[in-house]
Structures are given as C-alpha cells and as structure tokens.
Amino acid sequence: MLSDQQLRQAADTYGTPLYTYDAQELDAALARVQAAFPGARIYYAMKANPNLTLLRRLYGAGVGFECVSLGELGRAAHIGASGDRVLVNGPAKSDEEYRLGGELGATFIVDRPGEVALLPPASSVLVRVNPALSVSTHDHLATGAAHSKFGVRPDQLPDLLAALASGGHRLRGLHLHIGSAIRDAADFRAAFGRVAELSRVTGPLEVLDVGGGWGLDADLGGIAAEARQAAAAFGAQLWVEPGRYLVARSGVLLTRVMGTKATGRDFTLLDAGMTELLRPMLYGAEHPVRALWEGAPGVSDLAGPACESGDLLGRDVTLPAGAQRGDLLAILEAGAYGAAMSSTYLTRPRPAEALWDGQTWTLIRQREPLEAIWAAEEAAG
Template identity: 70%
Template structure:
C-alpha cells in the first residue's frame, strides 16, 4: 500500500465505500521503471487493466500508446486524443466495428489467426501474434502463450501469415508475443523470446518486435528487457512493450468498511465490498495484500467476506488482524488492475466510485473524484 493511512480515511469519509483510490505518484513511478528498463522501446498500455479516462489521459500525456481489445476501448483511446501509431487493436475475434474504427484512426492491427488477413481493411499495418506454446508460471486462466490457449498463430504458421499480409498489400511490421499476466518466473520470457528468434531465418529482418507485457510486480524488469532487446536485435527490429497490470496494480487500493463479524466454522470479517467490486480472488484465486486500518491487541485469523449470496465471495483468507469493529476500514492493496475494470452490477450492485490522490492538486485538495458512484437508476438506465 502506497498511500498514507490518514489520506485513506479522508477519502472514505468524503466519497464513501466501497471505493477505489489511486496514487498518482505510484502510477508515474511504475511508468518510470518500465522506461528505465526498456529504454527507447515504444510503450503501449494494455487498457483492459484499468480503462478510467483520467488515468488514460495521464498516460497519453506521458507519451504512452494504448493496446485495445474491444470497440469500447478503441473509443476510449480516441476520446483521450490517441490516434494512428498510438493505438494497437488486438483480440482473437475482432468485430467489424473494430476493423472499421481502427482503420479510420490509422491503428496497427495485431493479427491473431491466418483467416484474419482477409478481414483487414485495405493497406493495414499489422503485427502477427505468435503463440510460443509454453507452460508458464501463472494461473491457467492468465496463460495466453500456452499450446492450448486461444491466442495467436503457431510458430510454424507465423512466417506464412507474414507473407500473406504482404501479398494482400498490407504492411507486415513484425511479430508479437504475449505469454500471459502476472508471470512469476522471468525465465518464461527468455524461453518465449528464444522461440521467436528461431524464426529469424524464415522471416528475414522485421521492423517491429512487440514483446507484450505480463511481468510480475516484483519481476526483474532489467533482466527481461535485456532478453527482449536481444530478441529484437536478432530481427533488426524496434522493440515495443505492452504493460498493463504492472503500471496500475500497485497504484490502486480498494477501501471497504467492516459491516460486522461472524463465527461459524471459520472467523468471517464481513465487509461492504466483494466479488462485484473485486473479482480476481474468486476468478483466479488471486491474493491481494490486506491492511486493517485500525489498532487492537486481540489479534485473530479472519477471512474477509463480501455481501454477495455466493460462497465464493471472499476477498481474502487467513488474514491475521485485530478484532474487527463495525465501521472500521480495510485496505485491499494491488487492486489498481482488473479491479474496477472487472467490477459488475451483479445483484444490481452499484459500481464503486474512484478517486485519484495527488497532493496539491484539485483546488488544493489531495483527492480528485474520477468516477462517481453509480446509483440503482444508473444500473437499469438502458433497460426497456
């Protein structure tokens, strides 16, 4: 957790809970770490991690492009002023709207299968996504470079797809690889880049090697960057990278209040946030650091449980903390990625507000509201 405890209490009082809060300084620091490691590589933010427009504008102003995987994400990129080479259009099953809007904006398309070559708008710029068929150190649902994954073309298909792009009048910029998210072992990247460089004799020189992202939050970025640069150099290519979770995860915290406690077969600390606000623990078994924002001498082991009528609605298990009291605050850390982005209206729950912490800004206030809390009427506004 990067934010001062007093600031977290202030935000909860001002905006209510559940509440997502973001530390602008940590967001800037994460981008600085990426640029320090990867040097002149072009940086594209994988928008699906957190698409809040205020954060996108901040990244756009810093010269970061956007990797988009839906029509809505392309619209967000355009809304914050991105166009042309600042936009990548990715995804295994792109819609007609994505092709049309991407072409209008001059975006680069990441081709995910051979048949897609015939679907591209005329004279497109494209990369070919390669699946290196690796078992990697992450949850199965996050492993996008495994042989059984739906993503990318095989190593054997890649040279043929590059040639098909050229034959169809497109600009075949090069290759793309992304093996997953929250990768724990840096050697997984070494293996992926190594498999791509095996294609050098078949592809010849390329303009771009996009090394994706997926680095664990504690990854040796400089080591990964050395391997990525070596792979790009083998092709004579410019290096591109696509960090998502790495840029925003540690910048974000989910604040939730204690509703009460319950002792059955386990000790439950009941809070006002759950799977509708933070799905990752239920979806991936993800573990987030939990900080109780109160003191006490009576320490016990607690599960943090949300309000949904679902047995899996648990934000954390086996947390050592003082006896919870109604109204006390709990901070769920590393929640800036795939937290608010995956929040839902299941049970007609209103998605939480979001606020940005940047001391000395916002009319002298440390906090700026960057998404208002939904009302029930917002939730059903599109229903007829």
C-alpha cells in the same frame, strides 16, 4: 503509499467501497518501465484499468494503448489518441473494431490467418505468435500455451506473411504475450528465445512487441535484457504492453467492515466483494491488506456481501482482532483488473474511483447511480 489519514479522508468524502489511486505511484511505475526499456515504445494494456483520467495521464507521458474491444478503442479515440499510439488486439475482432481501428490508423495485431481477409485496406500489422509454452501462472492467465486460443502457430507464419503481402498490408513485426502475473523470469527467456528463432522465417522486421505480463516484483532489467536480445535477432525496435505492472500498486480498494461472525471459520464481513474485486474468485489472486483499526493480531477470512459462498477477498488473513462495523480496510495492489472487472451483479453499483495527486483527492469516476443500472431496460420499452 497513501497514509491512513489520506485513505480515511477519501472514504469519508466519497463513501465505500471506493477505488483510490496514487498518481505518484503510477508515475513511479511508468518511470521504472521507461528506465528498464529505454527506447522502447510502451503501449499500456488498457484492460487493466481503462479510467479516462489514468489514460490521459499515461498518454500525456508518451504512452500508447493496446485495445481489445470496441469500447477500449472508443476510449482511445475519445481522449484523442493518435493512430500510431493505438494497437488493436484480440482473438475475435468485430467488424466495428476493424472499422474504428482503420479510421484511427491503428496497428492491428493479427491473431489467426483468417484475419487477413478482414483487415481494412493497407493495414499496419503485427502477427501474434503462439510460442507454445507453459508458464508459471494460473491457467486462466496463461496465454502462450499450445492449448491457449491466442496467436498463430510458427508453421502458419510463411503462408500468413505471403497473404499479408499480397493483400497490400504492411507487416511491421511480430507480437507475443505469454500471460499475466508471471513470476518466473525464465518463462520470458524461453518465450523470447522461441520467437527470436522465427527471424529465420521472417527476415529483418521493424518491430518486436513482447507484450506484458510482468509480476509486480519482476526483475524488469532482466526481462528487458532478454527482450532486447530477441529484438536484435530481427534488427527490430522493442515494443512492450504492460498492464498490471503500471497500475496495480497505485490502486487501493477501500472497504468498510460490516460486522464479524464465526461459523466453522471466522469471517470479517465487508461492503466490498466479488462485484468490486473479482480477482480472488476468478483466479485465486491474493491481495495484501492494511487494516485502519488496532488490536492484537488475529486471523479471519474476508467475506463480501454477495449471496455466493465464493465471495471471499481473502482466506486466513492476519488482521487486528476486534474489528467494529465501520472500520476501514485497505485492499492493496488493486489498481489492475479491479475496477476494470467490477460488475453490477446483484444490482450493485460499480464503485466510485478517486485520485490522490499528492495534494488533494479528485473524484475520477462517480459511484454508478442505481437508475443507470436499469436505464437500458427502461429505454428498451
């Protein structure tokens, strides 16, 4: 946990809003995953946070990447990731994604029968299965429900496997990912159990990839035990794709108080909002906060600077009263889907990012220059 002094130093050096990451926290999360899933291959779901410095650190520790866009594949290629450490996933892959994935020698996660005809020759393949389960998370975060757009129905598997074989592709195994920020371990048990039943259709397989989706307080040991049992049904090696679990706790969004006001509610106004951290608005995510000022406890809503009434980072948050303009607030557990989802809406530059390595701060992404936001418009003329 970064100290107030370290956070103040970062804010004074790089300005706010600022994403900070604690390298030791990242390493500790990876160590917990490695301990819970010994022998499993770890493919970091890059969508959670694609910063190149974090990617290089994870890759250096033996982790591969799950990529869901040309840009993410481009990042993997840019840092020199080898094909056996890259997965190409997504429900609607473009021609360029098939091409670059093929060039890298990556493994494709097939999400629908129609994809077989689109794969590069002799592709390595996992088939994503839709286990048709409702899970304990926000509807937008559930990816394994019968009504979700992901994966193939179990009854489609036999024809799909036959098509892969006759197309000359190498089926390595099955894949599932039931959602994100899942609180109840029973959801994983149910999903893994459903997929394990498919071993009757597939026979033995090399790989079972059980995705990610673990809540930050998840019982990893329990999830791993269930996953191992499912993998054993296929005689398969276990692969996992954590995103949020690896990076969320290492990240803090540092923001300064711009002022306070009272309408029908009490607001603390911040220089960060939905353009820096979309999760509260997108799916009601609640982030713990740490105020770097003192006062008797009070309650207020955290409002960003956007002209959008939904631009709130928290409701009924307990904070020390008497916040002054310039005071610093640390929004915790913001390392996943924070910077990654930041936008230039309102022509606000995406925030800078800095890494604490235990000794010093290093800037790992510059605050986006304003000119960079409109450069593509100027270039078009």
